[in-house]
Amino acid sequence: MPRDLIVLGGGEHARVVIDAARSRTGEWTEVGYSDRQPVPATEERLGLRWLGQDDEVLTKYAEQALFVLGVGDPRRRRLIAERHPGVRWANVVHLNARVSPSVQVGHGIVVMAGAVINTGASIGDHAIVNSGAIVEHDVKVGTLVHVGPAVAIGGGALIGDxxxxxxxxRIRDHVTVGSDAVVGMGAVVVGNVETGDTVVGVPARPWRK
Ligand SMILES: CC(=O)SCCNC(=O)CCNC(=O)[C@H](O)C(C)(C)COP(=O)(O)OP(=O)(O)OC[C@H]1O[C@@H](n2cnc3c(N)ncnc32)[C@H](O)[C@@H]1OP(=O)(O)O
Known part of the structure; x- marks a missing residue:
């Protein structure tokens, strides 16, 4: 029996989330998306209906639908998730992602096409595992983490909230990436990354403007 799905946010990330949901024929009935205003690209390309602003939509459809974050901006993602703790969140996993049955998942996660999540890993609430990313065995991914496209995380690594x-x-096996850290595009992380630090390069080093 398909369940009703509403995407919070209607921009570019939301469109990829919607694609992932659509890959699972029969799992979801799309109700629409919320945003500050209608997003023409989303309506025209995907034919999805704007329902209103986040707060009114969350209230109106609380009993009927499951929700998923379709917002890419990390601050806004956190704000919405923390402001609405009682929401019934959906997990949206693309049909062409490979998620081991032993993986522990929180709520509100999205896993895009081509991602692989191996045995013993765990994925925290509202995390994004983006297209083609590899999360190896026993990796712990915290809440609201964004694992970008084509990232590889070696076995047993810890990725903070x-x-x-x-x-x-590329993240070496068994290292810790601290909470709120940013690992730049293409970086090769060979040791622990401090909380809140930004690192770039090969090997990755703290990045200062
Ligand atoms: C589905 C999707 O598309 S998901 C989108 C995923 N997006 C990403 O992965 C982007 C991740 N962001 C980055 O890597 C960023 O470049 C950051 C966070 C490291 C830095 O961002 P900004 O502060 O905007 O840096 P900015 O682009 O202004 O560049 C500043 C300098 O750092 C350099 N730089 C930027 N990013 C990197 C990087 N990843 N590695 C090495 N050097 C870098 C630039 O060349 C520039 O050098 P210069 O001053 O000598 O010219």
Whole structure:
């Protein structure tokens, strides 16, 4: 029986979330998306209906639908998730992602096409595992983490809450990336990354403007 799905946010990230949901024929009935105003690209390309602003939509459809964050901006993602703790969140996993049955998942996660999440890993609430990313065995991904497209995380690594791993970054097995850290595109992380630090390069080093 398909369940009703509403995407909070209607921009570019939301469109990829919607694609992932649509890959699972029969799992979801799309109700629409919320945003400050209608997003023409989303309506025209995907034919999805604008329902109103986040707060009114969350209230109106609380009993009927499951929700998922379709917002890419990390601060806004956190704000929405923390402001609405009682929401019934959906997990949206693209049909062409490979998620081991032993993976522990929180709520509100999205896993895009081509991602692989191996045995013993865990994925925190509202985390994004983006297209083609590899999360190896026993990795712990915290809440609201963004594992960017084509990132590879080696076995047993810990990724702290709200960390962002940029496009194609490589994270050595068993290292810790601290909460709120940012790993730049293409970085190769060979040791622990401090909480809140930004690192770039090969090997990755703290980045200062
Ligand atoms: C589906 C999707 O598309 S998901 C989108 C995923 N997006 C990403 O992965 C982007 C991740 N972001 C990055 O890697 C960023 O470049 C950051 C966070 C490291 C820095 O961002 P900004 O502060 O905007 O840096 P900015 O682009 O102004 O560049 C500043 C300098 O750093 C350099 N730089 C920027 N990013 C990197 C990087 N990843 N590695 C090495 N050097 C870098 C630039 O060349 C520039 O050098 P210069 O001053 O000598 O010219």
């Amino acid at each position: 709200r960390a962002t791993l940029g496009l194609g970054a």
